[in-house]
Amino acid sequence: MIRNAGSIHILKATPQTCFWGFFDKTLPPVLTINSGDIVYIEALTHHAGDAPDLLMDAGVREVYEKVIDRGPGVHIMTGPISVRGAEPGDTLMVRILKTEPRLAYGSNIAAHWGYLYDTFKKERITIYKIDMAAAQAYPTFAYDFKGRPVYDRPGFITAPEPAARETIKTKVAIPLRPHFGVMGVAPNESGRINSIPPGSFGGNIDNWRIGAGATMYYPVFNKGANFFVGDSHMAQGDAELSGTAIEASMNGYLQIFVLKDFPITNPILETDTHWITHGFNQDLNKAMRQAADQMLDFLTTKRKMSADEAYSMISVGVDFGVTQVVDIRQGCHAAVPKHLFIPS
Amino acid sequence: MIRNAGSIHILKATPQTCFWGFFDKTLPPVLTINSGDIVYIEALTHHAGDAPDLLMDAGVREVYEKVIDRGPGVHIMTGPISVRGAEPGDTLMVRILKTEPRLAYGSNIAAHWGYLYDTFKKERITIYKIDMAAAQAYPTFAYDFKGRPVYDRPGFITAPEPAARETIKTKVAIPLRPHFGVMGVAPNESGRINSIPPGSFGGNIDNWRIGAGATMYYPVFNKGANFFVGDSHMAQGDAELSGTAIEASMNGYLQIFVLKDFPITNPILETDTHWITHGFNQDLNKAMRQAADQMLDFLTTKRKMSADEAYSMISVGVDFGVTQVVDIRQGCHAAVPKHLFIPS
Known part of the structure; x- marks a missing residue:
């Protein structure tokens, strides 16, 4: 639009x-x-x-x-x-x-x-x-x-x-x-x-x-x-x-x-090349988990992928990083490249 | 050489x-x-x-x-x-x-x-x-x-x-x-x-x-x-x-x-563009910490930086990622771009 x-x-x-x-x-x-x-x-x-x-x-x-x-x-x-x-x-x-x-x-x-x-x-x-x-x-x-x-x-x-x-x-x-x-x-x-x-x-x-x-x-x-x-x-x-x-x-x-028309539950970042979800928690393990859950949710609700197909794609094509480890709640993020999607 | x-x-x-x-x-x-x-x-x-x-x-x-x-x-x-x-x-x-x-x-x-x-x-x-x-x-x-x-x-x-x-x-x-x-x-x-x-x-x-x-x-x-x-x-x-x-x-x-002439204690990866250190632990927090300690060690022992200067450079220019979360010991890595160093 x-x-x-x-x-x-x-x-x-x-x-x-x-x-x-x-x-x-x-x-x-x-x-x-x-x-x-x-x-x-x-x-x-x-x-x-x-x-x-x-x-x-x-x-x-x-x-x-x-x-x-x-x-x-x-x-x-x-x-x-x-x-x-x-x-x-x-x-x-x-x-x-x-x-x-x-x-x-x-x-x-x-x-x-x-x-x-x-x-x-x-x-x-x-x-x-x-x-x-x-x-x-x-x-x-x-x-x-x-x-x-x-x-x-x-x-x-x-x-x-x-x-x-x-x-x-x-x-x-x-x-x-x-x-x-x-x-x-x-x-x-x-x-x-x-x-x-x-x-x-x-x-x-x-x-x-x-x-x-x-x-x-x-x-x-x-x-x-x-x-x-x-x-x-x-x-x-x-x-x-x-x-x-x-x-x-x-x-x-x-x-x-x-x-x-774009309801979300946690901040999402869009760059020229990627969609990025975030996880925040005092425990880095839990921040990682939230970033993963958020990415699965993004791909299924916003990109309308099946959960099965999204999960496999995340494993082979989505990169997780450590956003920060110094803000009380530590952060992880998951970045899916836009070019993974082939226009149908 | x-x-x-x-x-x-x-x-x-x-x-x-x-x-x-x-x-x-x-x-x-x-x-x-x-x-x-x-x-x-x-x-x-x-x-x-x-x-x-x-x-x-x-x-x-x-x-x-x-x-x-x-x-x-x-x-x-x-x-x-x-x-x-x-x-x-x-x-x-x-x-x-x-x-x-x-x-x-x-x-x-x-x-x-x-x-x-x-x-x-x-x-x-x-x-x-x-x-x-x-x-x-x-x-x-x-x-x-x-x-x-x-x-x-x-x-x-x-x-x-x-x-x-x-x-x-x-x-x-x-x-x-x-x-x-x-x-x-x-x-x-x-x-x-x-x-x-x-x-x-x-x-x-x-x-x-x-x-x-x-x-x-x-x-x-x-x-x-x-x-x-x-x-x-x-x-x-x-x-x-x-x-x-x-x-x-x-x-x-x-x-x-x-x-x-290159003693190390944990695997190090060199790509065309980066030097990368690793951390492994069942707890992602501890894997992250090891990757950080390894990067500080790499910069001080291999690049001969002072610890103070290395620490600041890591904070503003080195990226940490989550290597994997599925291998019993989870992995983090730290990647320092080679181009941060100006030839003296």
Whole structure:
């Protein structure tokens, strides 16, 4: 079906449009749009304090200064956006048309919540320079985090200390994979919930494929959907091993639709080449199982395959990956290539 | 370094050169080669009985008839090959130069050991036709397995029953990923051990990237290494969800080297584009952890990175996948792209 573009809205990240560290389905929308509208939206990184001279501008600084109601999670979100006509049971379809980094640097932390913290027993921050022309990021300096006993205060600012910034010894180039670590809709659950674990409403999925050219599908749990973005990343590997990606503020152009004819129970990602289902659980075994169940459900309900044929095809042609292992609920994803299907 | 080719050997799959369902480090070699030699080797599928009219020729049939000492595992291996000069502590490097399917069909089973057996509660076999020109496999027919209460007898032969063979409804094309599901060296462990769980000696790793153009590295545990191959596959998705890949007999050309200067503790895979480490454990969480520890070890000992720099690079540029979830010990792998490294 053809879906035409609607109006264009601008949603800058300001103290009035940002919320920090939580989701709450009663949070009032800061923008209301129609299905099909395009939104320019700004996402701010909650790691700008790791190198404030490089990761903050006046707009970022204002949010850090004025949004002091933070937690229990860590991410800065922009929104919520209410979409007219979105009702519980619908699906919100979000096309990511374009993204652009806000500044030329990003931060990665080997954190106390990182996967190998028991090996390293310290926290360390690495600052990456973003080279848009080359579509690469390069580590430029690093320092052990000593600002607090552990890196546990969202938005903590480490004053630049040139002497503490150590140069990088091995030259590496990280291909950019700009994406929104957090994107989703107001949850079904009531109350102020932690922004860290991803769930059926999306949130902190941390799948690096959620970038320009991709489309996300979320089940709608509340009238208006109340969509948000945050936690923008310039690059991440599947697993996000050390605890974060290259965290960097980013602007995006999104086109948002309400679908009445595509019911789902957990976020689904569509790229140019794949359909991708997700599983989330504190136990990686159970995250894997959910991703598998979701893929079987997708192929039988959306592609109308028989369960038997879908199961065999998954085994021989669908790849499962580890999305992340550091967000309380770990994530797995299953990717079916679109080219497996022969037009009949 | 340049390594020249040595002699060429031919190792056909026969009742004398095959063993079935186990590894045993005391099994005598059927061929002895020098480091650098090339071996033409035949691997037979243990699923040829699923459609014997399509998956068996006289050579396959002879092995099925005469190799009756099977188990406790399921795979047919060809070997072992002793490599002169290989000593415990060395590394065996195996270049897969070329592979070719032996016959034009393969079998996938949704097995009782498959990941979603509790959903399907039955076993079903799907036969795929292999189209080498198109580099695709197509499902051609399927049937519910009823030959035994469960598919628990390695090499069980289901007589062709045309009426029971159901046509496939959804047209799909599976890109070929020909590889050896099993490849490895005699284990450190004594006794006759099950061929199903992969381990530090390799064995049933079931990583579909172990195909032509790739190089595998195995730690050597026994004099001569005593290398083997088996369980050849025409295609598999990461996870191998239903319990098997497209199982099909395959011939390969391998060049085998003994390395004295590349000590490792677990199998490592090198492709044109990536270095890949593995983790194996009954618990997927622990398999993931081993793959991560192995990647950190690879980058620090083989690429001489500092642990701090390696850890950050892994988080932002290395992808973790689920190799398989059906081999008793589940598998994860970590893939670092070679292009991350900038020549200095």
